[in-house]
Structure formats: C-alpha cells, structure tokens
Amino acid sequence: MKISRISAYRVELPLIEGSYKWSGGKSVTVFDSTVVAVETDEGLVGYGEVCPLGPFYLPAYAEGVRAGVRELGPHLIGLDPRELSVVNRHMDAALKGHPYVKSGIDIACWDLLGKATGMPVCELMGGRFGDSVRLYRAISQIEPDAMAANVAEYRDQGYTRFQLKVGGDPDIDMERIHAARSVLRSSDRLVADANTGWTQHEAVRVVRSVRDLDVYIEQPCLSYEECLAVRRNTGHPFILDENIDGLEMFLRAKADLAMDAVNLKISKLGGLSKTKQIRDLCVATGIAMTLEDSWGGDITTAAIAHLAHSTPEELRFTSTDFNSYVSVSNAEGAPRREHGFMKASDTPGLGITPRFDVLGDAVVEVT
C-alpha cells in the first residue's frame, strides 16, 4: 500500500456561543480548520484534522497547515502509510519543526492503518479502557457571575470537569475562581487555566487567594521557569500545557516535579504517534493527562476519543468534545457527548466519514 495523493480541505467552524475568549483579550469567533486526506493506490483514504486556536495561541496558524501539507506532501508520496514511524521520520527529515503541520497527516495514516487492519484506532493504540471518556467544558472568559452561571448550566448537561479561562486581571480572576467553585459539587473538578496570562507575582497572589479552594492551576505564566516558581509556591494540583511542546520539555518538567498533570494536545505535539509516546510515558510515571487538541470539529474529536479511550482511566483526567462547541459538522460518525462523556467508535480507523458537501473542493492537492 502506497500513498498516492494528499489533499487538504478548508472548513470554517463557527462557535455556537458566538465567541471563545481567553487570556490577554484573545478570542475566536469562527475557527479555520483543515481536513487532510491521505489517499492510497489501493483505494483506501484516511482523514485527519488540524485546527489552531487562532494564530496567536501556539506557534501555529491555519494557512500554515495548508502551506505545510503542500511542502511536505511530495516527500511522502510512495510511502506505506501503515508504517507510521517511517512516515514520521520522513516528515521530520523533510521539514524541521512545525509539528502541527505533521499532525493531520499522521492522524490520517492512523485512520488508514485502522481501515487496512479492520481495527478501531483506540485498539491499535493499546486497547480500550473503560466504557467511556470523561469530558471537561471550557468556560470562556467573561464576567465572574456570568462564568459561574455557564459552569452551572454545563454541569446540568452532565459535565463534571470545568476549565475556567482566567489569565486576565488577577483581582477579577480571583472572583471568577471563587464564583465558579461556589456553584459546583465537591466531587466536581475545577481547573483555573491562565493560558500564560499572569506574570509570576500576579500568579502567586492568585494562588494564595484561592488557597482554601479545591482548584487545579494550569499554565499560569508564559515561561517554564515562571510556572515552576509558582508551582513551588502553591499546594494546588498543577497542570502544564503550553510549555510542554514535545518530549524533551515533558522529560524536563517530569524531572523537576513541575506538574501533577499535563495537557497533551495532538497537533501541538505533532500527531497521534508523538502524543502516544508521551502518553505512554505519563502512564508509566504516574502523570495524569488532559488529552485533547488546540481545537477542531468532528474529525479532531474522533481522534481525541481514540487517544483518550486507549489511556488507563486513573490517569485520564479529562478530554474535550470540540464538535459540541461549533455549529458545523465536518464528518459523520464522530463521538457525541452523552452526560459529560464520549466513546471512541467501534468501526475501523477513526470511524468517521467526511461530509464533502461541507468541505467543498480541495484547496491543496499533491500527487
């Protein structure tokens, strides 16, 4: 089996809530997502999706995905897509860095491996743990009382994990955390995710002011060293996200005891293959994980479900059903949330079929 064509489709995903706001006044109203198709000479096609959280969250932007597929594609034609390590070595040799560009191709090759073997991706990634995957809801940054009301509303829909977008004015963030915690049950988990938005002294003030609350602190500051300093000033469970952009940073943070949990985003790390590598190390060393991506639609949500469902439950902190945040569906067969949980499909590969009426014509084609 050989790769004969790689295509990319551009699809807009508007947010049902109208916008998504996080630290530093950043916001998105319509996501620009790319669906990647990897075709083979035997007629099988695999699909992946990459959707940056705007151009200002991680070093990634939507048009960069398409430009990158155009750059990488010619190096991959003729390779066997089932040989995932070989494909990834070729991608890394042809293009230094740019993990998010490689993510869609890698996911599509996992989809192909599943279709070729008749197995769901989660079984290929180690097997299915438990009946379903617990989800969190991200709460867009608005006024404290309105955020608490949103937390309560999503809790009524079945969610039990909440990620509060803070990283704004620290005095208002303290109110946000107190307000959100006050509407939750003791068994619900609350994460205050600053998305790098606080300076070190602000972060130390905030964590001290919420000292008596049951809340996780995620990525308070921009640099790893600032986060480490905050970590050493708090007893709260601590999560790193933006700083953990690959295996080396993961190993360093693990050695420094810098985190209790880590946020692994598939495209941040370069695809399912590289995320699985860190996932397996987390399992071996007892680090809990949020398993997700930067954003996306149905295909991203399916990939997350397979990654998460193949992760032991005690270390699977949360995951995200991104397809429930947006009003456009780009594939059939993707997981649908039920009472705050989702499941990976039982069908071969990712278990999705793209909606080509939504995707339109390919904007990149490499043969």
Ligand SMILES: [Mg+2]
């Ligand atoms: Mg985060």
